[in-house]
Amino acid sequence: MKLFEKLENELKNVPNGTYAPYFYRVKGFRRNLAANPSELRANGINALFTETTPIILKNEVITGNRFSLYTNASALELEYYKNLENSFGKRDFIHNRDHYAPNFDHTMEVGVTGLIEEIKASLEKHKDEPQKVETLNGMLIVMEGFLKMIENYAEEAKKLRGNPEYNQEYIEFIIENCTALTKGKPETFAQGLQLMWFCHLAFLMEGRYAMALGRVDQFLYPLYKKDKEAGIITDEQVIEMFENIFVRICDCQDIVNICIGGQNMNGECQVNDLTYCIIRAVKGANVPGPNLSLRLTENTPDDFLDECIQLIGTGIGYPALMNDDVNINALKKCGYEEEDVYNYSMVGCIENFITGMQPPWTDGRFDTPRFFDYVFNNGFSETNKSVGLVTQSIESMTTMQEFIDALKEQIDYGVKEYVGLFNSRNNVINQEYYPQPFLSCFCHDCIGRGLDINNGGSKYPSVHGAAIMGIGTMSDSLSAIEKVVFVDKEATLEELRDALNNNFEGYEELHNKLLEAPKYGNNDNFVDKYAVWLVDYVYELFSKYKTRDGGMIYIAASANIDNIDAGYIINATPDGRKRGAPLSDAASPTYGKDTKGATSTLNSVSKPDYEKVICGSVVNQKFSPAMFTPEKRKKLAALVRAYFKLGGQEVQINSTSREVLLDAMDHPEKYQNLVVRVSGFSAFYVTLSKDVQHDILSRTQQE
Amino acid sequence: MLNISNIQHFSVGDGQGIRTTVFFKGCNLRCPWCHNPETISPEKCLLKYQNKAKPEVCGRQTTADEILPELLEDKIFYETSGGGVTLSGGEVMLQAEAIVELCQKLKQNNVSVLIDTAGCVPYNYFEKINGFITGYLFDFKTANSEKYKQIGGNLQLVSENIQKLIADNIVVRIRIPLIRDFNADEKSIKDICEHLKSIGITEVDLLPFHRLGVAKYNAMGLDYAYKDQPPLSKAELKNIEQQYAKYFKVNIER
Known part of the structure; x- marks a missing residue:
């Protein structure tokens, strides 16, 4: 069995007790529950690092795991600590908390001790600015705690010297590496890797996820x-x-x-x-x-x-x-x-990020195919339980362009709705009250500026990704409308509306015609032009707006598996997709509709201008x-x-x-x-x- | 006019690189293991697949100019991979006269053309297009002239054509389908090897039988004689490969 396989098994035997990071965090809060926000949060993080006891596993060469966060505290204590943590509140994904890539190149150059020196120097520089002093003191508390945690790992390893259950080579290696990191910057590859892992582990202990x-x-x-x-x-x-x-x-x-x-x-x-x-x-x-x-x-x-x-x-x-x-x-x-x-x-998955220089990522779902419902139903969507605009009535439309113009108005409204809601959710957090002192130490140039990562410390402002859902569904739908209604004139828009609202029941013939219209992913410009248009148009709209601190709102063409959730709440669409069925996935064509082979699929999906999809896109090929x-x-x-x-x-x-x-x-x-x-x-x-x-x-x- | 059944993009089993394969309708052989039954007859036919509402019509008359744009769509993929267009079938050489223009135009566009043929046509058919193509993927089924006759072929004609192509400096890749009850026993293999060696062949591609064509037979309402024939096992294939390897450089198309 290889070493990592043994470690895999060892990780399955979690310690007794409850996994309760909040228990340790609140222990830190309790040092002074009335402290200023920086100190309060910093104390919480410090306690995660210093009031836990590292457990070194037998098959770790690079040490560090979350076993230290288990506790045998009583149920009463746990409940009280949990309630207390909840009462203090915290940032969530939407408040720039995780999905972040640290500036590890700098961390490697100076080590933990170097970062502490930088904080002290900045404190000296900003000593007459009380807010910055508070912020920097928070950073100092967490980094000193972090240093202490590394020391504790070294000390725990020393206790395992001579223990026959432990490979002594690994133990000495761990002692050597951890000790070196308490004294200065990493001097060997192993020390660098150990430092990177400790940082990542610390982020996990803080409760972050998807940290890159x-x-x-x-x-x-x-x-x-x-x-x-x-x-x-x-x-x-x-x-x-x-x-x-x-x-x-x-x-x-x-x-x-x-x-x-x-x-x-x-x-x-x-x-x-x-x-x-x-x-x-x-x-x-x-x-x-x-x-x-x-x-x-x-x-x-x-x-x-x-x-x-x-x-x-x-x-x-x-x-x-x-x-x-x-x-x-x-x-x-x-x-x-x-x-x-x-x-x-x-x-996260694919989101482009200026490494270590902007606040953590946020993104959201921009469900485009729901806009059809508003065009067809005078601004209403029964399935989506939402209201759009009243645009030109379909009864009076005589050209495809008129339909597209109405759709554009709906999308324009939808973008404003999205940006408004995002900014209000994102900004509901008081930036000064919810500082992130540990994370700030891994972002250029929070220490130098004496500012928190979300409060002007980072070199660049926060950016956001609006993920277009259903590029394939949208393109295929527009193609089907153009083909069936305006080119072949085999149905009117009113008939199409009725078919959609009845989920095609009783409209099987029309449904088949819609299904037979050209589909995205077959290198056919009749439909591909709509994917190109959608990306251009949505980019243009979102580019008008900014995040709370002036960053860009990017567009994304990735879906993770959100295209399934989005599909649940979207009515039947003109491409023939039934109500509640998944939307097309990310930037890929609709499932099974790209039938001409991989080169045709890729010829199609390379047509949109991805230099506008700044966040990134996903095309799945199996x-x-x-x-x-x-x-x-x-x-x-x-x-x-x-x-x-x-x-x-x-x-x-x-x-x-x-x-x-x-x-x-x-x-x-x-x-x-x-x-x-x-x-x-x-x-x-x-x-x-x-x-x-x-x-x-x-x-x-x-x- | 060109009589074709289908154009298949991203073909990776029909010659070098990424290719687009045009399947032509009509064949002068009747190989019972054939996995493209829809290409045998030059007439249109219907394929009715269970999972599809509508039957597919297979077969259309077209022209070089009509299909050229689609064949050029993937040019960047050909260039990056060293690929091009493959003309297959059916027996494309039965339409030799008609494909000359297509081959010329592809050549003018710097697109490599390979012809996948069983080669049972007079040599003057080949001469019409030799100048415009990169080479032939030349199916060779058996060294037993009786067996060739059974499937409608002619060993002597095939052999002569191969020799003439080599003499005319045309690239010929010999491809041998591996059919368990037809040409995959030791004696047949030895005969094939000796025969091919005697006409100057140094490298062969082996195409192990698969029965994926059964779906097409079902869709056409036909019985497939090979529907119960399992694919060659790894051991069988290895054994066959070793026998061929005594004579030739061997590539297996998996």
Whole structure:
């Protein structure tokens, strides 16, 4: 059994008691419940770090886990602490809390001690500004607590010296690495990795999720190179250390993005020996986390891309392949400094992020197909229980353009509704009352400015992603209206309205005609033009608005599995989709409607201008395992490269065969470890609901 | 006019790179294992699949100019992968006269063309198009002239055509379908190897039988003689590969 497999088993034996981070946090609050907000929050975080006792596992080479957060406190205590925490309130995803990629390149350069020095220097500089002093004091409390936690790990490890149940080599390694980190910046690769893991663990202890690690192959490369040149480390050891971490990421069932590759400002591909180690470790550990994202460039080496496709072919489904040129050009539009653009990475599933320089990500669902209901029904949607505008009556429409103009008005209203609601939800939090002192220490330039990450500390303002739901559904619907109503004149808009409101019951003939209209994903401009239009139009509308602190509202063409939830509350649509059925997924065509082969699908989906989809997009493509032989992999690589030349932004390839998925629905017990990838994250198939399983099944399987 | 059944994008089993395959209707052989039964007859036919409401009509008369735009759609994929267009069937060479224009126009557009043929046509058919294409994917079924006759072919004609193509410096890739009860026993394999070697062949592609065509037979309301024939096992395939490998460089199309 390999080391990471032993660790995987060890992680299953959780300690006795209750997993209760809030218990420790409130212990910290109770140091002074009437403290100023910075101090209060900082005390809570400090207690998470210092009032917990690390538990070092036998199979950890890089140590750190959440076992320390269990407690045997009494039920009364737990209830009281829980209530108290709730009363103090907290930020949520929508309030810029998680989905963040830290500026680890700086962390590696100075270490924890260096950050503490910076905080002290900033305190000195801002000593006459009380608000900043408060903020910086909060940062100092948490970073000193963090340093103490690392010390505690070293001390706990020392207690295990001579314990025959523990591999003494690992114990000495842990002691050496943790001790070094309490004294200065990381000097070896292992120390760098240990520091990165402690930071990530600390974020988890704080209660964040979907925290990205950023460009691991870049910020750890200097230490790796140094160790390799000194001959003190082998790639096998590096891979083992990564595997050791990856099984813990998986154990947390979290979406942790790791960005690899990419180009620098001179256009040179940044894939290095460490990048290879990372993908080999992912292959070795074979777990559906981390979320690996490859920034693919024209000069990414063929052998590296092939290794990535091989990894995808194991059934694990990642890395997701990202078109670096498109993303860079998209981000350049936002006014970021060029150097910062080239250092972007992804957070969450696929969201483009200026690494360590803007507040945590937020996004939401922009359900476009519901706007049809308002056009057809004088501004009302029974299914969606919502009201749009009264636009031109369908009875008086004589051209497709008139229909589109009405739809545009509805979408325009919908964008305003979305932005208004988002900004009010996002801004309901008092930024000063809910500071994030620990997170701020990993964001440029909160320490220097003496400001919290959400209160002007970050170099760039917060951005938001409005995820267009149902690009395929929208395009197919407009195509069906144009074909059936205006070109073939086989039905009137009133008949179409009645058919939609009756979920096509009694309108089978019309339903068939709608289903036969050209569909997105077959390289047919009759319908593809609508996808292009939708992206242009929605981008134009959202670009008019800003977040509370002046950042951009991006658009996204990713759905995770939200296209299913969105579909539940949307009436039947003119493409022939029935009421409540899933919308098309992310930037992909509607399931099963792209029937001409992968090149046609990709010809279609590369037509929208993705430099406007600044947040990012997802195109899912599934291939049978037979596509992953050495000869066929070359064809897949060529397929992806050509698609990116055409301007495609992203593709996620999945290799699981339909037969396997069907069998897994009936015999889940046989497929406990079957991993599938859906729009940006991987999951164990058997853990998904039947609905989602069906959704995965019905994605077109390209041969 | 071109008589075609279908245009298939992202073909990855019909020659080098990513290709678009045009399937032509009409065949002069009657191989009972054929997995494209809809291409055998030049006449239109109906395919009624269980999961589809409407039957599909298979077969249309078209022209080079009409299909050229669709064939050029994937040009960037051809360029990136070293692919192109494959003309298959049915027996595309029965329409040799008609495809000359198509091959010419593809060549003018710098698109490589491969012809997938069983080669049972007079050599002057080949001569019409040799100048415009990259090469032939040449099916070779058996070295037994009786068996060739059974399926409507002619071993001597096939062999001569291969030799003439080689003599004319045309690229020929020999492709052998592996059919358990027809050409996959040791004796048949040995005969095929000896025969091909004698006419100057150094490399072969092996195409293991699969019965995925059964869906098409059902859709056409026909019985498929090979519906119960399981695919070759890994061990069988390995054994066959080893026998061929004694004579040729072998590629297996999986």
